[in-house]
Amino acid sequence: MTYRSSWMTEELDVFRDQFRKFLAKDLAPHAETWRKQKMVDRSAWRALGEMGALLPSVPEAYGGLGASFAYDAAVIEDIESVVPEVTTGVSVHSGIVAHYILNYGSEEQKRRWLPKMASGEFVGAIAMTEPGTGSDLQGVRTTARKQGNNYVINGQKTFITNGQAADLVIVVARTGGPGAKGLSLIVVETADNDGFRRGRNLDKIGLNASDTSELFFDNAVVPPENLLGGEEGSGFVQLMQQLPQERLLLAIGAVASMERAIKLTADYTKERKAFGQPIIEFQNTAFTLAERKTEATIARVFVDWCIERLIAGELDTVTASMAKWWCSQKQVETADECLQLHGGYGYMQEYPISRMFVDARIQKIYGGTNEIMKLLIARSL
Ligand SMILES: Cc1cc2nc3c(=O)[nH]c(=O)nc-3n(C[C@H](O)[C@H](O)[C@H](O)COP(=O)(O)OP(=O)(O)OC[C@H]3O[C@@H](n4cnc5c(N)ncnc54)[C@H](O)[C@@H]3O)c2cc1C
Structure with a gap:
């Protein structure tokens, strides 16, 4: 049975189909250059803006699509699956900075900044x-x-x-x-x-x-x-109100990354042979992937529930903290085990799993460390 997120719609299917093609064709070929120059080109921001992928949940009056947070979630998932080089920057720009301006900005501030952020003319931090x-x-x-x-x-x-x-x-x-x-x-x-x-x-x-x-x-x-x-x-209160969305976005990226790691590794282990058989036929390989697939599915169902809560305006700090720490922890473990199943090739830059392994590590630190997440959860006990 194929699982489908409850917040998905047919309209979003159409958007995502085009968006993934755009990411693969127009952005992914530049990823290596961006890694070398240690930043993404401005033209990529503009192109994302033209696709409607920046600030999708901001009202049309301010340059957005006027959609729900489901669009933000979809954009981050797709970027993480196809060109993860852009995930963190877009997450901060669209998912965080724009929403501070939308939620706390005056009418004049919103009109001044949001349309430029939606088009990619302005980058936010x-x-x-x-x-x-x-x-x-x-x-x-x-x-x-x-x-x-x-x-x-x-x-x-x-x-x-x-x-x-x-x-x-x-x-x-x-x-x-x-x-x-x-x-x-x-x-x-x-x-x-x-x-x-x-x-x-x-x-x-x-x-x-x-x-x-x-x-x-x-x-x-x-x-x-x-x-x-x-x-x-008012700054501290504003930060505390917005941090659940930031943390949920990190969890959404973590789930997409886990699913990608498992897919890449399943494909690799079906091809690679040792002792005369594809390595996926060793029980250790199959069981490792089975466990990880189970965890990724649990993570997705939980994160989907968090997305629903956020769309309903009901995602609380404790729940968002659970999603952030657990999904990022599982992302790191998954990347490590999937790298292991690639053998020496997993340690080579040309195999995406090597980058996924190092990129995953920061997820336990930024957006509030996982220790801070546990402190927040513990207060609710
Ligand atoms: C790649 C990257 C991107 C980032 N992007 C941004 C950004 O855009 N904007 C921004 O403002 N920041 C950003 N950060 C900063 C990030 O949010 C912080 O690094 C993070 O919040 C941790 O703060 P710190 O590094 O000062 O660690 P510290 O606060 O010094 O923590 C060090 C260790 O002590 C632990 N610790 C601290 N307090 C407690 C406690 N009370 N109980 C138990 N353990 C505790 C922490 O969990 C951690 O393990 C980014 C960081 C990185 C590396």
């Missing part, structure tokens, strides 16, 4: 993490102080996805005193901002086509209308 503060977001030290009518931002961010490409960065900055209540989200448009500087495009062990950067703010002047939500001190 979100800068929470600092050299001294990752998991403990309340410790953010970057400040945004009112000087005259403007905000003046000072501080340093690190590990920022899309940092090299970003035209627009949502900066988590301290507008008030210590702790969560002092934080605000302020949008920095990077063009012509003298106080903004991009640092290194960091060297990572995986996810090589995704630019991950240091960002520096040295008296970066930003107009007061770039504050998100209209009220200082």
Whole structure:
């Protein structure tokens, strides 16, 4: 019996069919170049925009498709299956940054930024993490102080996805005193901002086509209308409200990656022979793949339920945290075992499973580490 996600529709089938063909034909051939240059070309963002794959769940009035989160889920699944080099960047841009603007932006802010993000003219980033503060977001030290009518931002961010490409960065900055209540989200448009500087495009062990950067703010002047939500001190609450969607997107990518790893490995082990027989005929190989297929199916059913909850506006932090930690943990285990079944070839760059193995590893760390996920879940016990 073929399982079909409850949130799938015939309309989405048509969209996905075209979208997958586009990914395979127009984007996948450039993936190696992007890995080497450590970032995706702007033309890819534009092409994704033309396909309607950026900001699909944003209303048409702001350049989106006016669809539900099911479209975001489908886009991330398909990208992860065909050209995973683009997953993290698009996830941050469409699934996270755009939704902060949509949910907390004024009408003027939404009209100013969202259409450009939907077309790929603007790339978005979100800068929470600092050299001294990752998991403990309340410790953010970057400040945004009112000087005259403007905000003046000072501080340093690190590990920022899309940092090299970003035209627009949502900066988590301290507008008030210590702790969560002092934080605000302020949008920095990077063009012509003298106080903004991009640092290194960091060297990572995986996810090589995704630019991950240091960002520096040295008296970066930003107009007061770039504050998100209209009220200082709302930043931490806004982050907590949006993080379930970010975490679910990571889980969606994890499931797609597991399914791809299992498929690639099943194909490989049917072809490869040892001791005179295809290696899938060794019970160890078949059982390993059977176990992984079972887990991937369990993960998909759970994630589908989370997607339904999110579409209904009911996905809570605890459930999203469960999806994030468990699916990313299973993704890492699956990639490891599938690599093992490839033997020495699995360690070679030309076999996608080698990259899937290193790329998977970050999933347990970003978007809130899996330890932080367990802390959040434990509080509900
Ligand atoms: C490729 C990549 C892309 C990223 N993209 C972005 C981005 O776009 N925007 C952004 O803002 N950030 C981004 N990050 C940062 C990422 O979210 C952080 O690295 C992550 O939240 C962990 O923070 P940290 O690195 O400071 O680790 P730390 O917070 O120093 O944690 C180190 C270890 O201590 C554990 N730990 C910490 N606190 C506790 C606790 N209370 N209980 C138990 N264990 C604990 C952690 O789980 C971890 O194992 C990215 C990181 C990477 C590597």
